Amino acid sequence: MKYIRSGITFGLIGGALTLLFGGWSVAVIGSLMGIGLGLALGGSFERKDPLKIAATVLPSALVAAVILVALSFYQNSVVQEAIGKRPFAANLALNANLIGFFGSVLFAAFVAAIHGLPQNQERAIKIALLATLVVLFPFIDKLTALRWTAQIIFALIFVILGLGLNIVVGYAGLLDLGYAAFFAIGAYTTGILSSPQHGIFLNFWLVIWIAAAMAAVWGLMLGAPTLPLRGDYLAIVTLGFGEIVPVLFKNLTDVTIKEPLTCWILPGLMNLFGAQTTMSCITLVEHEDLTAGDKGISPIGRPSLPIISPNEAVGLALVVKVVVLVLIVGLIGYYLFRAISSKQYKRVAGLAAGLLAAIVFFIPLPHPEKGFMATFMAVIQPGEFKSNDPTTWYFLIIAIILLSIFVIQRLRDSRLGRAWMAIREDELAAAQMGIDPVRTKLAAFAMGATFSGFAGAFYAAYIAGIFPSVFDFSTSIIILCVVILGGIGNINGVIVGGLAIMTADRLFLPALKDFLSSLLTHTILPSISDPVVQLAVKDNANPILYRFLLFGLTLVIMMAVRPEGLIPNAQVRAEMHGEEATAEKAKA
Amino acid sequence: METTKKKFNWRGLGVSLLVLYIVFLIGPIASLDVPSIVTAIKANPIQLIQFLIIGISNGAIIAIIALGYTMVYGIIELINFAHGDVYMIGVFTSLTVLSVTGTLDSKDPVKIALGLILALVVAVVVGAVLNASIERLAYRRLRNAPRLAPLISAIGMSFIIENLGLMWAAQAWLVPSFGTTGGASQKVFPDMLSVMFNSLGQDVNLLASSGLPLRFTIKDLLVIILAVSLMIGLYLFVQRTTLGKAMRATAQNRDAAKMLGIDIDWVITATFLIGGGLAGAAGLMAGLYNNTAWWFMGFRAGLQSFTAAVLGGIGNITGAMLGGFLIGLLASFSDGYLSTRWTNAWVFTVLVLILLFRPTGLLGEQTGQKA
Numbered sequence: 001m002k003y004i005r006s007g008i009t010f011g012l013i014g015g016a017l018t019l020l021f022g023g024w025s026v027a028v029i030g031s032l033m034g035i036g037l038g039l040a041l042g043g044s045f046e047r048k049d050p051l052k053i054a055a056t057v058l059p060s061a062l063v064a065a066v067i068l069v070a071l072s073f074y075q076n077s078v079v080q081e082a083i084g085k086r087p088f089a090a091n092l093a094l095n096a097n098l099i100g101f102f103g104s105v106l107f108a109a110f111v112a113a114i115h116g117l118p119q120n121q122e123r124a125i126k127i128a129l130l131a132t133l134v135v136l137f138p139f140i141d142k143l144t145a146l147r148w149t150a151q152i153i154f155a156l157i158f159v160i161l162g163l164g165l166n167i168v169v170g171y172a173g174l175l176d177l178g179y180a181a182f183f184a185i186g187a188y189t190t191g192i193l194s195s196p197q198h199g200i201f202l203n204f205w206l207v208i209w210i211a212a213a214m215a216a217v218w219g220l221m222l223g224a225p226t227l228p229l230r231g232d233y234l235a236i237v238t239l240g241f242g243e244i245v246p247v248l249f250k251n252l253t254d255v256t257i258k259e260p261l262t263c264w265i266l267p268g269l270m271n272l273f274g275a276q277t278t279m280s281c282i283t284l285v286e287h288e289d290l291t292a293g294d295k296g297i298s299p300i301g302r303p304s305l306p307i308i309s310p311n312e313a314v315g316l317a318l319v320v321k322v323v324v325l326v327l328i329v330g331l332i333g334y335y336l337f338r339a340i341s342s343k344q345y346k347r348v349a350g351l352a353a354g355l356l357a358a359i360v361f362f363i364p365l366p367h368p369e370k371g372f373m374a375t376f377m378a379v380i381q382p383g384e385f386k387s388n389d390p391t392t393w394y395f396l397i398i399a400i401i402l403l404s405i406f407v408i409q410r411l412r413d414s415r416l417g418r419a420w421m422a423i424r425e426d427e428l429a430a431a432q433m434g435i436d437p438v439r440t441k442l443a444a445f446a447m448g449a450t451f452s453g454f455a456g457a458f459y460a461a462y463i464a465g466i467f468p469s470v471f472d473f474s475t476s477i478i479i480l481c482v483v484i485l486g487g488i489g490n491i492n493g494v495i496v497g498g499l500a501i502m503t504a505d506r507l508f509l510p511a512l513k514d515f516l517s518s519l520l521t522h523t524i525l526p527s528i529s530d531p532v533v534q535l536a537v538k539d540n541a542n543p544i545l546y547r548f549l550l551f552g553l554t555l556v557i558m559m560a561v562r563p564e565g566l567i568p569n570a571q572v573r574a575e576m577h578g579e580e581a582t583a584e585k586a587k588a
Numbered sequence: 589m590e591t592t593k594k595k596f597n598w599r600g601l602g603v604s605l606l607v608l609y610i611v612f613l614i615g616p617i618a619s620l621d622v623p624s625i626v627t628a629i630k631a632n633p634i635q636l637i638q639f640l641i642i643g644i645s646n647g648a649i650i651a652i653i654a655l656g657y658t659m660v661y662g663i664i665e666l667i668n669f670a671h672g673d674v675y676m677i678g679v680f681t682s683l684t685v686l687s688v689t690g691t692l693d694s695k696d697p698v699k700i701a702l703g704l705i706l707a708l709v710v711a712v713v714v715g716a717v718l719n720a721s722i723e724r725l726a727y728r729r730l731r732n733a734p735r736l737a738p739l740i741s742a743i744g745m746s747f748i749i750e751n752l753g754l755m756w757a758a759q760a761w762l763v764p765s766f767g768t769t770g771g772a773s774q775k776v777f778p779d780m781l782s783v784m785f786n787s788l789g790q791d792v793n794l795l796a797s798s799g800l801p802l803r804f805t806i807k808d809l810l811v812i813i814l815a816v817s818l819m820i821g822l823y824l825f826v827q828r829t830t831l832g833k834a835m836r837a838t839a840q841n842r843d844a845a846k847m848l849g850i851d852i853d854w855v856i857t858a859t860f861l862i863g864g865g866l867a868g869a870a871g872l873m874a875g876l877y878n879n880t881a882w883w884f885m886g887f888r889a890g891l892q893s894f895t896a897a898v899l900g901g902i903g904n905i906t907g908a909m910l911g912g913f914l915i916g917l918l919a920s921f922s923d924g925y926l927s928t929r930w931t932n933a934w935v936f937t938v939l940v941l942i943l944l945f946r947p948t949g950l951l952g953e954q955t956g957q958k959a
Contacts, residue, residue, distance in 0.1 A: 175736050177743070225944050231735050232667050233943055236894065240936035243891070247933045252617065260612035264623045473887070477743060484740060535768075536761050545758075545771065549751035555744025556726050559737050563730075575734060 007060030010037045011067030018072045020511045024144035026072040030100030038111025050116030054109040061108035065101045084522035138391040149390040155502030156397045162482035162494040164451030170489030172444035173424030175235040178242020182449040184471035186211040186456020191466045194301035204303030208457040215453030216446045223445035250468040253293040257284040298465025481551050487565030489572045516541045619926035639924040645808045647916020648815030652870040653893035654908040656863030662839040662903035669742035672890015673749035674719050678871020679881045680756050681714045682707040687763040700784040715868025716861040723860040753883035774882040777875040895939040901952020
């Protein structure tokens with residue numbers, strides 16, 4: 001019976017989403033809902049016969065699918081008209097709903113059944129499933145014309161930012177309220193080094209490293225004087241830094257630097273004693289527009305894969321591509337072989353997914369109308385980053401995330417990572433054990449800033465223009481929300497948190513806004529006669545305006561209910577509930 | 589003071605000179621251009637006094653908000669991030685009261701005075717109740733959690749209240765003067781004091797008869813009088829009354845105070861009530877003085893006041909007042925001689941410098957490392 005209840009819950013959530021998005025979304029949402037339901041239910045079973053698990057889950061999956069499809073049909077027949085849109089053609093709607101129905105049922109049963117397998121197989125299959133989803137997502141998105149990829153890329157940018165902030169907040173336990181400053185530094189470094197603003201056009205693949213290094217240097221420069229501070233004082237200083245940096249970028253439009261000794265100190269002193277001076281003033285920079293102020297820097301250069309770009313000679317490009325492909329296939333084969341012998345499924349499968357992503361990274365999707373099999377086969381095509389096609393960008397950011405996860409995992413398990421956690425638990429004790437607190441914290445700050453620099457460089461290139469208002473305090477708080485919602489100190493948690501928060505912010509809220517406003521103009525407002533009420537209703541029905549209410553609520557509720565986050569790190573969880581546990585013990 | 593005679597610190601002098609040189613070198617980027625400032629002061633020395641007056645009036649408002657920060661920090665060692673937003677709600681509450689009672693359209697001084705007093709009372713009550721409910725909802729259950737938990741909760745609360753302000757500013761049916769520009773734009777807070785004292789609605793300049801090009805208006809006078817009397821009242825309250833004594837005891841040692849029979853929960857609630865009430869009063873004052881109401885004004889005001897509290901020595905009530913006036917002066921001089929757009933950056937630079945070199949603040953005791 002309890003399975004049926006979660007089936008109803010999932011069905012209602014999925015159905016509500018289809019109500020908002022409409023069209024082909026029922027197919028995608030149905031499949032995702034099935035996976036979610038399978039994961040939610042599967043965990044509660046013992047490891048036994050997978051088929052039996054699938055059979056047990058099936059009724060609730062069917063319930064969820066029926067609710068979803070019912071709501072989807074309701075959307076198409078009633079809601080579409082209420083919001084003043086033409087309903088989806090009947091045969092297409094039937095197709096979409098069939099896919100959604102079977103997708104949700106099959107995925108729910110399949111994913112739940114996986115939980116019956118031995119642990120290592122279960123994990124390998126889950127990762128393979130995840131990798132397939134990640135790789136296929138942009139193509140499915142294109143086929144179904146949902147246009148979610150561009151927004152998902154923003155979510156992934158915030159995942160990188162969250163991973164970086166997680167080093168500072170989660171591992172080292174330093175509350176950084178100005179993390180967006182490093183994001184800004186990365187983005188502006190990219191903007192200055194590859195735009196017509198200064199006539200410098202460096203290659204993106206070089207700039208992204210410069211941006212990361214620049215952010216790290218600023219992390220060190222900020223950290224060195226401030227890290228002896230503790231707790232909330234550090235939080236306030238970082239907040240101050242986070243406020244100053246956007247102000248700087250906004251106002252560095254007329255930079256003049258004159259050497260003060262020759263320009264006014266010595267002449268001033270001499271004038272004081274009555275001597276006339278004719279000292280020449282050394283001017284370093286005069287009236288230099290560094291950041292273009294509120295106008296922002298644009299256009300910013302896009303990355304390209306130089307060796308295989310279409311302008312290169314065909315022969316060379318072909319040779320390079322073949323070599324790269326052989327290397328990739330060889331590596332995958334090698335690691336698969338090692339995986340079988342060493343049973344290190346998790347990392348290896350992650351790597352394989354990364355390499356798979358790397359292959360698809362070369363696909364520019366020249367002919368999306370041919371369907372994705374044709375595009376999938378078109379591996380021998382040059383890779384390009386275009387503004388109207390987010391697919392290559394998507395794979396670039398996936399690659400950056402995989403790299404980041406790899407590096408962060410290694411860092412976490414290294415001597416430095418363990419030192420961070422020791423500092424977080426008890427700084428005095430850690431110092432007594434021979435850890436240099438300031439140096440360790442500095443390393444955390446610099447590493448966190450580095451990932452922010454990567455994200456900034458990618459962001460600048462992806463948007464192709466940067467504006468100072470993007471990097472204010474609220475951005476720092478969104479990143480903090482990502483870390484806290486997902487689970488402080490946990491990489492998987494941060495990824496889930498980033499995807500949840502940013503899809504809510506970038507996909508759900510705009511859809512809700514469009515939905516509400518068209519519903520109002522077509523159905524509700526004409527039925528209200530009183531103009532005052534009409535105006536009041538119209539003014540207040542804009543969820544995007546109040547999006548920060550959502551972030552504020554997230555922080556307060558998470559702190560009150562589940563301070564360790566959705567997917568917590570075991571240590572942090574113990575720490576957050578330490579007092580309660582001892583109190584309960586004392587009572588008992 | 590017993591200090592052993594040390595050798596002259598040449599290295600320290602060298603570092604200071606180098607820092608000074610670097611400040612002079614890159615200062616002009618942030619408008620810190622010493623020669624032009626000196627020229628400006630030489631050309632018009634009276635202006636300096638004018639900036640002093642503006643700075644003291646604004647500083648009085650900042651000081652009142654800073655009191656709330658410093659009292660709360662003194663007792664539960666939490667930076668109440670939402671405090672600046674309580675002040676913003678105070679602005680909107682008083683504006684709404686003035687509008688609903690019809691004071692905004694009135695020309696009758698007696699009616700305006702009554703309306704203003706009512707607005708003050710309502711703003712104080714709303715601020716106090718709001719601040720205490722924030723404590724009850726968001727902080728109380730986290731009192732024994734790790735230090736960062738209540739701070740994060742406070743940031744969340746601040747966002748929630750800012751959005752309440754944003755919604756409030758969109759309710760044109762409640763306050764017609766909000767207009768149809770939506771909640772995000774800055775609203776006008778009418779200059780009721782000038783209307784009250786001058787039938788033409790002009791600002792009354794108390795220094796007009798002196799012949800100097802200075803303005804010290806009735807607004808400045810009232811803001812300073814109100815602020816100073818609130819400060820004196822608070823100081824007497826904390827020093828003389830039983831509840832004030834209980835507050836000081838709780839701030840010193842919560843457990844010991846509890847053992848002596850002090851109701852800690854009530855003391856903390858009372859602290860939040862008083863702080864919120866002060867913020868509400870500051871809201872009305874700031875509205876009347878600066879004539880704007882904006883949903884985001886609480887954030888900046890909160891940061892400036894927090895800086896003031898830290899500058900004076902956080903947890904120290906006299907220190908918060910001193911710090912408030914100093915920050916007000918700094919902001920006013922920065923607005924006048926540097927550039928408005930850099931003022932916040934300079935305030936923050938001061939905050940960072942204080943925290944680095946004297947974390948206990950000007951009048952504070954050894955609380956720096958407790959943070």
